[in-house]
Amino acid sequence: MIEVKLPHTYFEDLGESVRLIWRDTLYAEFEKSELIQVIKRKYRVKPEVTARDGALIIDTDYSDVEKYIAIYIQNNLGALLRNRYTNRKVLYIHEGMDVPLLGYNAFGLIDRGTNLIQIRGVSGCNLSCIFCSVDEGPYSRTRKLDYVVDIDYLIKWFDDVAQIKGKGLEAHLDGQGEPLLYPFRVELVQALREHPNVRVISMQSNGTLLNDRLVEELAEAGLDRVNLSLHSLDPEKAKMLMGRKDYDLQHVLDMAEALVNAGVDVLIAPVIIFGINDNEAEAFIEFARRIGAGKRWPALGFQNYIPYKFGRNPTIAKLVPFKKFYEWLRELEQKTGMKPLVLKPHHFGMEKREFIPLAFRPGEVVRAEVVLPGRIQGEMLAKARNRLIEVINTDAEVGDRIKIKIVRTRHGIYIATPI
Numbered sequence: 001m002i003e004v005k006l007p008h009t010y011f012e013d014l015g016e017s018v019r020l021i022w023r024d025t026l027y028a029e030f031e032k033s034e035l036i037q038v039i040k041r042k043y044r045v046k047p048e049v050t051a052r053d054g055a056l057i058i059d060t061d062y063s064d065v066e067k068y069i070a071i072y073i074q075n076n077l078g079a080l081l082r083n084r085y086t087n088r089k090v091l092y093i094h095e096g097m098d099v100p101l102l103g104y105n106a107f108g109l110i111d112r113g114t115n116l117i118q119i120r121g122v123s124g125c126n127l128s129c130i131f132c133s134v135d136e137g138p139y140s141r142t143r144k145l146d147y148v149v150d151i152d153y154l155i156k157w158f159d160d161v162a163q164i165k166g167k168g169l170e171a172h173l174d175g176q177g178e179p180l181l182y183p184f185r186v187e188l189v190q191a192l193r194e195h196p197n198v199r200v201i202s203m204q205s206n207g208t209l210l211n212d213r214l215v216e217e218l219a220e221a222g223l224d225r226v227n228l229s230l231h232s233l234d235p236e237k238a239k240m241l242m243g244r245k246d247y248d249l250q251h252v253l254d255m256a257e258a259l260v261n262a263g264v265d266v267l268i269a270p271v272i273i274f275g276i277n278d279n280e281a282e283a284f285i286e287f288a289r290r291i292g293a294g295k296r297w298p299a300l301g302f303q304n305y306i307p308y309k310f311g312r313n314p315t316i317a318k319l320v321p322f323k324k325f326y327e328w329l330r331e332l333e334q335k336t337g338m339k340p341l342v343l344k345p346h347h348f349g350m351e352k353r354e355f356i357p358l359a360f361r362p363g364e365v366v367r368a369e370v371v372l373p374g375r376i377q378g379e380m381l382a383k384a385r386n387r388l389i390e391v392i393n394t395d396a397e398v399g400d401r402i403k404i405k406i407v408r409t410r411h412g413i414y415i416a417t418p419i
């Protein structure tokens with residue numbers, strides 16, 4: 001009997017197949033008959049294959065089957081990877097693919113002309129908030145695919161960006177999805193902490209995937225702040241807003257407290273939908289006070305609900321102009337004594353910094369190579385001048401060389417149409 005164990009991996013037996021779960025978020029399924037066939041080709045035996053206690057068990061005495069099958073699994077993993085939370089296919093972006101990590105908003109890095117750099121190692125989310133600006137989660141109707149960026153490759157690009165942007169940076173882990181899905185989240189925080197140009201490491205998260213151990217690990221690795229998306233303190237309303245019956249509000253509240261106790265500052269960040277949860281504003285403030293949120297930065301970051309073209313826009317959501325939203329916040333400041341609620345960049349030590357120079361001008365026609373499928377129907381990702389470009393309304397395929405017209409360059413996110 002041989003036991004195959006791989007690092008950060010456990011195997012589950014599904015009857016006809018075995019499921020390999022890698023670093024919590026990713027999985028791949030291998031048919032048992034396929035694994036048996038692979039063994040038979042080399043060893044001329046057909047051993048039984050099962051999974052038990054996280055290991056793959058092969059009923060044979062050949063000692064090197066273990067190594068052989070481990071290599072086979074690793075070689076075939078890339079093509080089979082899926083996101084455990086969304087069930088979507090995952091493209092694993094690594095150095096060998098030579099895909100630029102600037103230019104696209106679903107993965108990589110984003111520079112919006114300040115000392116804050118957004119870092120997106122993963123796409124996909126475990127929740128399905130009814131107002132989600134990026135229509136994320138397992139019930140998404142628009143997102144077809146997820147990406148995971150290899151940690152070494154992400155850090156390599158971050159380093160290049162940090163050289164240009166200079167010292168005193170805030171590295172902000174966020175995403176079109178939930179950054180805690182990133183399989184290398186703790187290592188990423190650790191690597192950023194060691195970077196000489198990084199001052200602050202923060203994360204935007206729904207908090208559901210935290211547990212006591214992960215909180216400790218993230219704190220130890222050097223995470224400074226979590227902007228925690230918490231939209232109701234009523235368990236039933238929270239389930240409705242987060243789009244999941246299994247949303248465990250109490251767990252998220254406990255984790256908020258655990259973060260503060262571990263020395264990670266918390267900023268409570270509710271999305272306010274007037275008529276739905278604006279009446280909870282004082283309760284959010286009270287909760288933030290009680291747990292000791294806002295030690296180095298503001299304790300609350302109320303967000304006004306905004307409809308997005310590719311987001312979920314519930315009909316119950318009433319829009320409130322920003323002028324009115326800020327008036328509402330000022331009244332709350334007066335009433336509760338909690339300040340600041342109207343947040344300004346300086347509250348976060350944010351300052352303007354020169355943009356990384358744009359690689360394209362709007363209207364420019366460029367020849368580019370299609371390198372990856374996009375997340376949305378009709379969208380492909382192309383590269384030119386060491387930048388990624390989202391090409392919309394295209395039927396091009398990976399490998400094609402196409403002529404495109406750049407239609408948008410805002411904040412170094414490039415969108416183009418075929419010509």
Ligand SMILES: C[S@@+](CC[C@H](N)C(=O)[O-])C[C@H]1O[C@@H](n2cnc3c(N)ncnc32)[C@H](O)[C@@H]1O
Pocket residue numbers: 125131132133134174175176177178179204205206227228229269270271303304305306307308311
């Ligand atoms: C898209 S989420 C990604 C990070 C993480 N999944 C989370 O929810 O914190 C980023 C932030 O945008 C907020 N948000 C989502 N949809 C929104 C909308 N339609 N209007 C305003 N804020 C929104 C979320 O609550 C969250 O604070």
Ligand code: SF4
Pocket residue numbers: 125126127128129132133134135136137176177178206229
């Ligand atoms: S708002 Fe955040 S937590 Fe909610 S579905 Fe979107 S990405 Fe997920």
